[in-house]
Amino acid sequence: MSNDIFIVIEHLDGKFADVSFEMVGKAKELASVLGGKAVAIILGSGLPANGFASDTTLFVDDANLAEFNPAAYGKVVEALVKEKSPRLVMFGWTAAGMDLAAWLSARLGKPCVAYAKEIRFESGALIVNSQAYGGKMLAEIAPSGDLAIVAVLAGSFPVEAGQGSTMATQIASPVVLDGLKIKFIESVKPATGDMDITVQTKLVSVGRGIGGRENIELANELASALGAVLTASRPVIDARWLPTSRQVGKSGRKVKPKLYLALGISGAPEHLEGMKSAELIIAINTDKKAPIFNYAHYGATADLFEVAEAMLELL
Amino acid sequence: MNIVVAIKHIPSTADDLPIKGNNLDFDSLDFVLNEFDEQSIEQAVLVKEAVGGTVTVIGVDLIGELDGVLHLALAKGADKAIKITANEPGADSHQQAKWLSEAIKGLSPDLIFTGVQASNDIDGQMGPMIAAYLDLPYIGGVSSVEVAGDTATVNKEFAGGVGAKYLVNLPAVIGVQASTKPPRYAPISKVRQMAQTAKIENLEPVGEASAELTFKKMAPPVMTGHAEMLTGSSKEVAAKIVDLLKSKGLV
Ligand SMILES: Cc1cc2nc3c(=O)[nH]c(=O)nc-3n(C[C@H](O)[C@H](O)[C@H](O)COP(=O)(O)OP(=O)(O)OC[C@H]3O[C@@H](n4cnc5c(N)ncnc54)[C@H](O)[C@@H]3O)c2cc1C
Ligand SMILES: Nc1ncnc2c1ncn2[C@@H]1O[C@H](COP(=O)(O)O)[C@@H](O)[C@H]1O
DSSP: OOOOEEEEOOEETTEEOHHHHHHHHHHHHHHHHHTOOEEEEEEESSOOOOOBOOSEEEEEEOGGGSSOOHHHHHHHHHHHHHHHOOSEEEEESSTTHHHHHHHHHHHHTOOEEEEEEEEEEETTEEEEEEEEGGGTEEEEEEEOSSOEEEEEOTTSSOSGGGBOOOOEEEEOOSSOOOSOSEEEEEEEOOOOOSOOGGGOSEEEEEOGGGOSGGGHHHHHHHHHHTTOEEEEOHHHHHTTSSOGGGBBSSSSBOOOOSEEEEESOOOOHHHHHHHTTOSSEEEEESOTTOGGGGTOSEEEESOHHHHHHHHHHHO | OEEEEEOOEEEOTTSOOOEETTEEOGGGOOEEEOHHHHHHHHHHHHHHHHHOOEEEEEEEESSSOOHHHHHHHHHTTOSEEEEEEOOOTTOOHHHHHHHHHHHHHTTOOSEEEEESOOTTOSSOOHHHHHHHHHTOOEEEEEEEEEEETTEEEEEEEOSTTOEEEEEEESSEEEEESSOSSOOOOOOHHHHHHHHHHOOEEEEOOOOOOOOOEEEEEEEOOOOSOOOEEOOSOHHHHHHHHHHHHHHTTOO
8 A cells, every 4th residue: 555646648649648647747746645646647659758757667668558449458557456466546537548447446356537627636535526417417426546547538637737747667577468359450530521620610510409410400590600510519520411621529629719609518627628718619508507608708599590590581 | 169258347537526435426427338348349240240159248347237238238239248257346347357357257358349448447458467467469449350260460550540450369359449441320129129138147256356455535636717607598699609700700
């Protein structure tokens, strides 16, 4: 048992994820309260691993870890955690972290809190606030025992606090990485699609509230009238009503336009991740409790079709 | 190919979500099929159509109301439905994952699908936990699955439209984000027909596990910001938005 905090660092295409820096910053704060160390754990191959403000950085440099592989990454993290018994293991609640956090929790029989927004120790006891029900609820959770796993929602803590220049210690993989049941084949580049939504200044964005393919035309008309480009939340893309290149959010694109007009979008954490720093957010939603209203600058509890048609008449 | 799909019904987030004690008031909520399970059912049916086999849907029935989503899954192309009757609305994910793994083990599946997640998560996701308990590989965030022999080629999504292809040895647990093709629509008449004719197999919960955590509180988040609300009829709202955009030089 130690009072150290492990941060499992994430990278894609050689670039470290912002949430990793966020977690390192938070871990330093928590570790100083506990009297332990913030230990950044980097799994990869040939990475520039010295850019974190962690007390210690361990770099497991192995060709099998060059790209994310849940089978390989899981084995390595499990071995390191068993060997060094940290007090807390932090993952990002990301495509990679989601594969590992709950898995590790079940392997070790230790608690896991996903969607973490706040983490603190109160008289030595860990308390985590976790977002639930698409952001409509915040739960307060007390994991028990001497080791807990927390998966952090991106955007919860400042990035800068985790940036630094700690020299990484390179170590060999603590486990043999052969016979893996999952093999990385190749990266898939983003669909080039019809346009780059990240460089547009005005976006009209539709969510599941748009109801059906037949209503996309109305939204398109409104976008044209505003000189804007039409984007969407994930369900609209998954239904194939718009091309993948138009998806805003966690697995889609991150946008920061001058105007983001959200029509029939609830504001799930995964959507907010992609647009919450837009300069002007206006949201139309029939549900007055939709989380999007907590992030929009202006909003209206109204039917998107009525508002869109009325706007078209005025433009 | 013996395909098992774990499905979950969750409180609809379109609802008001009333609180009772330190959690939601489960008695007064509307339950719906987790949106990602609709995708995983479709993915399972697509694999079955491509390589043959059967699709079994399974769920832990926590509130005695799972039949509806099981019937829906059957109407969407699943062949068999199983429920583990627990009637414990507060059972945590680890406990449910244990029950599911024990039941799934008995089915000797080649492929297990779960949804990538459910919106009411606190302690992570069921898919990775089932994989851990069954000692099988897990990969989630998957948006296409192609089976050949005893392997599956899957596409996993990361961020910014970037993804990666992986080759997975079966049996494996796969967390579905989106199916290769959009889920097909099941007409109400077919769902109703399933409700009248389908047999749902009932299993006792077996095994024990705990999430090792205490729920202290559940409440709507206290937000520092809130949109300035534009009031009036839809026409008035539209006019206010247009004025706002004009005043900011955006139109
Ligand atoms: C790993 C992962 C990655 C994800 N990545 C993304 C991503 O990149 N982008 C993304 O968007 N999502 C992503 N999601 C999905 C996300 O969790 C939500 O499911 C999604 O954002 C919900 O989209 P929505 O708001 O359009 O739909 P819903 O949440 O269903 O909301 C629809 C809204 O429309 C409103 N509405 C209905 N009718 C009307 C009307 N007539 N007028 C006005 N309002 C109306 C409703 O009140 C509701 O608030 C991801 C999920 C996971 C697990
Ligand atoms: N009670 C349950 N019964 C069956 N499957 C479940 C249950 N809970 C979760 N799952 C599966 O696990 C996925 C992720 O849910 P969750 O772990 O709640 O995020 C769901 O999409 C289901 O496939």
